[in-house]
Amino acid sequence: MKRVVVLISGNGSNLQAIIDSMERKEVPNAQITLVISNKKEAFGLERAKKHNIATKYFPLKPYLDSKTRSQFDLDLAQVVNGETPDLIVLAGWMLILSPNFLDSVKAPVINLHPALPGQFAGTHAIERAHSAYQEGKIQHTGVMVHRVIPEIDAGETILSEVVPIHPEDTLEALEDRMHQTEHRILVAAIRKILIPRVASSSRAEIKTFDNIQEECPKRLLLHSSYFNLGKFFSHNSGR
């Protein structure tokens, strides 16, 4: 059984998408063993409890009062490692993770970001994209799932998908369209990482890519780096 730890800070709609997909066996042989939030009021904690998934509130503030942020990251990594996870998912986790965390955890870390690779790194990405569209600076935005490295939202793209913006879109309308895409692409990315893969020969990778093309709508493969998936695994074997 593949073990997944999910880090959240808010509503948890993406967490819910993972929970629902696992309950529908769309991510076979996998379970979320722990949901961690740095915010006590995060509704995602309620979502987890409703599905009998363990939760942990892990606030940063006590560390700012008496310890250091680096110690927060080290202690957080210890909690995560205690789950012996196969995958760590940042699903609306709103804290920058230092190398203290990234070098301590023993599983790959992936993040869902509401922008395309190289665009709107950081927070409020949807809002910034909406404004940029209105200023004529962009024609569309998108969503990506990427490997987490110290540089923010700069890790290797696992999956990304373009999300159209329409002239009549309010920010809320764009947010809704983005969230629908997020829920789908995050589950697709987790599936592709956790589903056992054929031996990593080049021919097998190409075959796998062909399989993926059959499994995933073409639009999901835009910016795909599936050929690098073997590289992703090898890079992350120690994490």
Ligand SMILES: Nc1nc2c(c(=O)[nH]1)N[C@@H](CN(C=O)c1ccc(C(=O)N[C@@H](CCC(=O)O)C(=O)O)cc1)CN2
């Ligand atoms: N080392 C990394 N850590 C994190 C990444 C990453 O790619 N590398 N992704 C983020 C998620 N994220 C964007 O996708 C993001 C979240 C939050 C911030 C940020 O500036 N956080 C501030 C606090 C902001 C707040 O409290 O509202 C901070 O941590 O001081 C940037 C990017 C998750 N971590």
Ligand SMILES: NCC(=O)N[C@@H]1O[C@H](COP(=O)([O-])[O-])[C@@H](O)[C@H]1O
């Ligand atoms: N930079 C990270 C970031 O902006 N993440 C974003 O936080 C939201 C969490 O929603 P949720 O709590 O409903 O899953 C999502 O829109 C996600 O892309």
